[in-house]
Every structure is written in C-alpha cells, then in structure tokens.
C-alpha cells in the first residue's frame with residue numbers, strides 16, 4: 028500500500044500546521060499556482076505507521092549481518108547520531124558568522140587534523156559529499172596542478188580494469204580520457220602494461236590499495252615510481268581505507284591525492300543510499316588547489332577558508348559546508364575510538380576477513396586468489412558451481428537473504444566470474460561469522476541437490492525476485508492513480 | 511575494545527583456523543617499510559559519557575540564535591516524528607537498495623518521494639536525489655548540454671545564488687562548457703534577457719531568484735524554447751505549494767512546453783540547517799529526457815508471482831554499468847535525508863505546505879515593511895518578492911549585523927561583497943517559525959542601532 032492510498036481529501040496532520048494563515052494577495056496572479064500539488068492528505072498516525080512499517084521491510088546493519096564487499100558495513104554507533112543531532116548543532120544556519128559556531132568548527136578542525144594524521148597527507152578538505160564527489164575533487168586538483176605548470180598535454184587518466192565505476196566516470200567529468208590497464212593473475216596491477224601506458228599524456232593513475240580484488244598491491248613502490256617518473260600523479264580511492272587504517276598510510280605509499288569514504292571507514296551511516304562524506308587529502312604540492320571551504324585555526328579562533336585564502340582552489344563543491352552533520356558523526360566516532368581504536372580497525376577487519384576466508388575455503392568454496400592473504404575483504408568465485416549446477420552468484424546471493432544474511436557484493440569487480448566480494452568488518456563476532464559459514468555451506472548443498480530451489484530464491488521476503496527487465500521497459504517511476 | 515567484540519579466546523581460535531601466529535602476520539604482504547608508526551594527532555579514545563559531555567559543552571557554546579538568514583537554507587519547523595522514524599536502524603543503517611528484495615522499504619519510500627516531487631514540480635519524472643541544490647544545478651547544466659545537439663553554452667542569470675554559480679563553474683569548467691552570465695535590472699531585480707544571446711543549450715530560471723524577487727518565468731521559458739534551448743527551473747520546494755509549478759511555466763505548457771528540468775535544494779523539506787548539511791538536491795524532468803538524467807531512479811515492477819514491488823531501474827545510465835560513459839559519476843546520494851523529506855511532505859500535505867509558504871511570506875512582508883519604515887532602510891527592488899527580500903542600508907551592513915548579533919539576532923546575510931553595485935545590502939528571510947514578537951524585537955533593535963550610529967558615528971580606527 029502506498030502512502031497515497033491512505034489519502035482522504037481534507038484530512039491533515041493538524042498539529043504540524045502553523046496556527047494562522049498568511050496572505051498571498053501581493054503576488055501576481057499569473058505566478059501563483061493554479062492547482063494544488065496532489066501530496067498525500069493523511070493524519071500523523073498514518074505517516075508514522077506507514078513509514079515504520081516500510082522500515083521493517085529493509086535489511087540493515089542493526090538487524091542483519093551485512094558483508095557487502097567494498098562497502099564496509101560496520102556498526103554505526105548510536106552516540107555518533109545523537110551527539111551530532113544536539114539541538115544547537117541542528118539549529119545553526121550555515122551562513123551564520125564563524126563566531127556563532129566555534130563548537131562546531133573546533134570539532135571540524137580537529138577531525139580535519141585527525142584525517143591528515145591517519146592518511147599521512149599534508150592537507151585535508153572535507154568539502155566533498157561522497158566518495159565519487161571526492162574523486163571529482165581529486166582529479167580536478169590533478170588537472171589544476173598540471174595546468175598551473177603549463178603542462179597541458181596531460182589529458183589521460185589511467186584506471187585499472189578492477190576499479191570502481193566512479194573512477195573512470197570522475198576522470199571524464201574532469202575532461203580526461205580514460206586508459207584502462209589490466210590486472211595480472213595474482214590480482215595485482217600488470218606492471219608491464221602500466222609501463223607501456225604511461226607517457227607525456229599521462230595525468231595520473233587512480234588506484235585503490237588494497238585493490239577492489241581484496242589484495243594488497245605489493246608492488247606499490249614500483250607503481251609509484253613508474254607514474255611519478257612519467258610526470259603523472261597518483262590518486263588513492265579510499266573506499267578500502269578500512270583495510271589499512273592505523274597500519275599503512277596512503278601518504279607513505281607515495282599517493283599525491285586521496286579521498287576517504289567516511290560512510291565506510293568512519294562508520295557514518297549509509298542511510299539507504301547516503302548521505303556520505305568524501306574528504307580529500309593532498310600532498311604538499313596540491314595544497315593550493317584544495318576545494319573550499321576548509322577550516323582554519325587562527326590562534327584558537329576557527330573559521331572557514333574562502334576564495335581569498337586559497338585563490339588557486341579548484342572552487343566549491345556545495346552551496347555550504349559539505350555534509351556537515353555526517354562529518355560530525357565521523358568526529359564523534361574518531362573520539363570514541365581514539366588512537367588505539369584506530370590502530371585496531373584494520374587489524375580486526377583483516378582478522379575477520381581471513382578467518383571467514385579460511386573457513387569457506389575449508390568448506391570447499393573456490394577463492395579468486397587462493398595464494399593471497401585477504402585484506403579486509405576477499406572474493407569467492409562460484410564459476411564451477413554455476414557450470415555444474417546452473418546456480419549463479421546472483422541466485423546464491425538471493426538465497427542468503429532467506430537465511431537472514433544480507434548478500435555480499437555480486438558481479439563486482441567484473442573481471443572475476445560469478446564473484447562474491449565478502450567484507451565482514453571488524454565489528455562482527457566470531458559467532459556471526461560462523462553462522463554465515465553455515466548458511467553458505469547449506470546453500471552450496473542445496474545448489475548441488477536441488478538447484479531450482481536456489482534459483483527461485485528468495486521466498487521469505489516481502490517480495491520474490493523482481494522483474495528488472497519489465498521495470499526498465501515499462502517505466503513506472505511515479506504513481507498515477509488509474510481513474 | 512570499542513565496537514570490536516572479540517575476546518582473547520576468539521582471537522586465538524580464529525588465528526588457529528587461519529594458520530597464523532599473530533594478527534600482525536596477516537599483514538605480511540605489506541612491505542615493512544610502509545608500516546605506520548604510532549598516530550600522532552589522534553587523541554586517546556574516550557568513553558561515550560566523556561564524549562557526550564564534550565559535545566554538549568560545544569553545542570552550548572554555539573547556542574541558539576534568532577536567525578533571519580535564508581539564502582537557500584530555511585529554518586522550518588520539523589515535526590518530531592520525522593527524525594525519530596528516519597533514524598530507525600532499518601533506514602539509518604541500510605545500504606543502497608541494490609538487493610531489491612531486502613530493501614523494499616527504502617525502495618517504496620523513494621518511489622513515493624519521486625511521485626511527490628513530480629506532483630510538486632509538475633514534471634514527469636524525478637530521480638532519487640543528488641548531493642545538494644548547487645550540485646543539482648551543475649548536473650542540470652551538464653544534462654542540458656548532453657541533450658542539445660550543438661551548443662555547449664548555458665545562460666546563468668546573476669540572480670542565481672553566487673555560490674551555486676561557483677559550484678556550477680567548478681563542476682563543468684573542464685568539459686569545455688561556457689557559462690554566460692545574464693545581468694539583472696537594477697530597479698526591479700529581474701533577469702534581463704539579452705537581445706542577441708547566440709546559440710545556447712539551456713537557460714537557468716531561478717524562482718524566486720536569489721534576491722527573493724519573482725522572475726517572469728513564463729516569458730523566460732518561452733524565450734528559451736523559442737531559441738531551441740532547454741528551460742532549467744531552479745526552485746525552492748516549499749514555494750511550489752503556492753507558486754506555479756515549473757511544468758506549467760510558459761504559454762505552451764499544455765503542448766509539452768513548461769520547464770524541461772527542475773532542480774533545487776531539498777533542505778526546506780524537513781532537513782535541519784545543521785551548519786550546512788546533509789541536505790539533498792532534487793531533480794525532475796520531462797519524460798523525454800529521462801535517459802539523460804543522472805543519479806538513481808526507482809521503478810515499480812512485479813515479482814515472480816506477479817506481485818508489485820520496487821527496484822532500481824535505468825541503471826545503464828550509471829557509473830557502475832556504463833563507467834566512463836555514464837551520465838554522471840554520482841553513486842552514493844542523500845538517501846536518508848530523502849527519507850525525512852518524504853515524511854515531511856506526507857505530514858504537511860498540500861494544505862500544510864501552502865500554509866508554511868504563505869505564513870513565511872506574510873512574515874517577510876511584515877518585517878520588510880517594519881524595517882523599511884526605519885530611516886536608513888529601503889527595499890532594493892520594486893518587484894513582487896517571495897519569502898525573502900533585499901534591504902539596502904545607509905550604513906555598513908557588516909557593522910549593523912554585528913550590532914544585531916550582540917542582541918542575539920542574526921539579521922540576515924550581507925550580500926554587499928557579491929553585489930557591490932547594491933551598496934550596503936542584506937538579504938532577509940522570515941519563516942513560519944518567527945512570531946510577531948520576534949519581528950518587533952528585530953525591528954526595534956534595528957531602529958535603535960541605526961539611530962545610535964547616526965547620532966554617534968563609530969570612529970573608523972576603533973573597528
């Protein structure tokens with residue numbers, strides 16, 4: 028039932044309406060609306076009940092294990108939410124003078140400094156509002172850097188074939204062409220291909236480390252040298268920062284510019300699709316180009332930097348201060364963890380991933396890279412199972428839902444056939460991981476004995492498998508009552 | 511260990527299963543030279559109780575203010591139910607609804623949101639959100655250029671929020687797109703359409719514009735269409751309860767005219783101001799342009815048993831499928847804020863939203879009249895305005911605002927720096943949250959401050 032089905036002409040959530048009305052007589056008639064917008068006309072209880080019920084149709088971290096690779100679905104501490112939502116913080120208008128927001132700005136400045144420390148970068152701007160937005164800012168800075176030196180022939184961004192789709196898309200939005208390079212059999216960048224790809228046209232290389240294949244690029248020192256020797260800059264996609272937080276810093280690996288996904292590593296909620304926060308960190312030579320605003324500390328007075336402070340900045344990413352409330356949640360998380368807690372993140376994320384990998388291997392699952400250590404995530408390939416039983420990674424994923432586990436990431440990265448990219452995160456207990464292994468074993472047995480059962484999954488959710496082809500062919504993107 | 515459940519026994523059993531002697535051994539593929547030493551600038555961890563105290567102290571230091579600042583972000587009442595439901599774990603801690611069967615709550619909510627937005631804007635389709643109003647405008651500019659066969663020029667009035675214009679510039683400047691600034695009439699505050707604009711792909715039409723002035727959106731829409739360009743509406747969703755929907759703009763709206771794309775800042779629909787975010791950008795368009803739209807879109811379909819359900823659709827526009835040929839790089843959007851906005855629109859309904867808009871507007875008119883009656887304060891423009899107004903002062907705006915601040919009043923936004931031609935100018939906004947007593951309080955202090963400064967001008971060097 029849609030909220031529109033509850034609607035009755037004339038019904039209102041009266042307590043939410045201003046007491047008095049206001050006149051609009053001074054407005055020109057031709058600019059006024061002729062027909063009132065057909066929003067729902069419902070009571071407050073209708074709304075509360077309808078949306079509470081809808082929430083119950085979701086899987087979430089708070090209700091299920093959610094081992095979604097590349098997404099770092101760790102527990103989102105509740106204090107981060109309640110402290111970011113203290114009423115004075117919520118009431119502050121973004122264009123208020125800095126004097127009225129020293130509590131907020133102090134927190135922002137301290138977060139900025141902590142992010143510098145954990146990434147080993149010389150400067151951080153928290154303007155970007157998600158990972159892809161950070162990628163855009165990072166690539167735009169690379170371009171601004173080359174352009175400022177008159178090095179304008181560098182118009183090509185190198186991206187490994189295992190990279191997330193946002194990497195090539197962000198490079199194109201900065202006016203670059205994309206050159207893809209392959210991955211070798213051990214899951215590492217093919218160095219020979221990289222050597223052949225670089226040249227005077229190279230603006231840079233975009234990389235995640237550990238890669239989206241769940242393994243650490245052991246030759247990062249060589250990669251760094253090849254790109255820098257060719258005059259390019261090195262971009263770090265921080266989606267996998269949880270694997271190395273407190274262990275290795277992108278700055279120490281030689282990266283010139285990075286973004287972080289605070290909605291992954293710093294445990295701000297994913298919110299059913301966002302909001303995130305994608306701060307960028309830069310090495311010394313990119314400092315002048317950082318997006319504004321960032322927070323400055325002038326002898327204990329905190330203020331937002333403007334164009335006057337950074338005349339060479341790539342500019343602004345949002346109308347205000349990025350996703351400030353998300354940054355506040357990340358700040359609270361950082362204070363709760365502290366230094367020791369930061370060092371522990373990668374350790375326990377890696378422990379959980381390697382444990383899960385060992386147990387699944389023992390249970391007869393094929394690993395994409397059996398010779399390698401898992402980072403914070405790893406890949407199981409179901410190619411053999413598909414060939415013998417017809418059960419695909421998608422079918423397997425859907426059956427996991429029936430057993431009360433959110434599915435791992437499927438069909439990404441695209442180069443491993445029938446892949447499940449599994450990321451348990453550090454906040455899950457051994458018992459939960461064991462329960463997941465049991466479900467995996469059960470489903471594998473089902474696939475071998477009654478494949479149709481798995482192919483028809485899920486059975487226990489609000490809907491069964493949905494017709495995506497019809498969704499795209501017979502577009503129904505907004506409700507229209509049938510007369 | 512905060513948020514890590516492992517006991518010592520767990521760790522040794524797990525290492526045993528892996529066949530490793532220590533956790534450190536799991537990092538043996540990382541070259542030792544790269545390993546981080548101790549972090550320097552991260553302080554020791556604190557228990558929740560101590561962090562709570564710290565944050566409460568900081569919040570108290572920031573305090574509460576009587577704010578009359580708008581400029582794209584508006585202080586509206588937010589019903590208590592909204593964020594209680596929005597922060598339920600099932601919404602708060604869910605991922606993007608890629609596994610549709612396990613995400614029907616979020617997906618249905620987005621479908622309802624898309625429906626409400628199309629009804630508010632009078633357009634056919636809506637996406638599931640973009641980052642904020644400014645970035646949504648940038649995406650609309652890119653979309654107009656993609657949709658236009660030949661031109662890479664887009665006309666952007668100076669009456670568009672100056673920061674929005676900068677965000678658009680940052681976003682499109684590396685793609686060979688030319689942004690052409692349109693002047694405004696110094697008396698009316700309306701955008702002036704140039705006699706000879708040359709070829710262009712789109713015209714941005716702000717309603718109300720940054721000054722609060724109502725543009726002649728019908729003439730602007732027709733003009734853009736006559737020149738073969740798209741009309742891009744930049745609108746405040748609250749005002750759409752009472753102002754004409756973009757889909758109805760122009761004289762030919764019933765023949766497929768009207769604005770082609772509508773974008774704006776979703777913050778007024780239930781998002782707290784919170785020093786800048788998170789908010790969300792909305793984008794609606796006519797059916798013909800749906801395949802050029804950036805961002806996620808939810809569609810209704812059926813499951814294996816023929817039962818209705820919801821799923822992400824038209825994903826072939828998006829980066830995870832199309833990579834370098836995607837319509838945009840956007841992936842994570844502002845889902846949770848959309849969750850709040852959907853409930854806000856449902857709770858307010860057509861009557862409630864219209865009441866919020868009209869009360870806000872009437873308050874602005876009342877305050878503008880009170881202030882303009884004070885010697886030294888005049889309205890900057892003669893045209894009708896909506897819910898926000900530019901006032902000229904015969905005194906330094908920054909100093910006057912600072913004096914008001916000493917009384918707990920944030921009297922508006924000083925826009926003199928962006929528009930030096932206006933002299934000392936402030937942009938003032940009233941919403942339904944302000945009472946008649948609040949308006950009187952503001953006006954009394956403004957009168958006192960201006961007369962005091964007139965009688966005893968501050969020494970220049972004392973500042």
Ligand SMILES: Cc1ncc(COP(=O)(O)O)c(C=O)c1O
Nearest residue numbers: 097157158159191193266841842
């Ligand atoms: C490897 C990788 N890079 C980039 C991104 C994009 O980040 P966001 O969704 O925050 O824009 C993701 C997110 O899923 C990712 O997994």
